[in-house]
Amino acid sequence: xxxxxxxxxxxxxxxxxxxxxxxxxxxxxxxxxxxxxxxxxxxxxxxxxxxxxxxxxxxxxxxxxxxxxxxxxxxxxxxxxxxxxxxxx
Numbered sequence: 001x002x003x004x005x006x007x008x009x010x011x012x013x014x015x016x017x018x019x020x021x022x023x024x025x026x027x028x029x030x031x032x033x034x035x036x037x038x039x040x041x042x043x044x045x046x047x048x049x050x051x052x053x054x055x056x057x058x059x060x061x062x063x064x065x066x067x068x069x070x071x072x073x074x075x076x077x078x079x080x081x082x083x084x085x086x087x088x089x
Contacts, residue, residue: 030038043049067075 039045044053
């Protein structure tokens with residue numbers, strides 16, 4: 001009988017904790033309008049930022065392709081914007 005009583009108490013405490021946690025989550029989570037406002041403010045939504053990220057990816061890909069095609073250690077270049085063709089000073 002004591003075991004049943006303890007398990008009911010533990011179940012009630014766990015249920016109460018889950019209920020409090022769920023209630024806090026509902027209170028803290030943003031609404032739909034607030035979510036839309038946050039999405040508009042994200043840096044990825046700015047066209048200039050997207051273009052800059054695309055250009056950076058292009059430069060990295062070009063550098064990797066050039067590194068794969070040459071024996072030069074392109075990581076030691078002082079100016080990454082200039083293509084190889086020998087050792088860069």
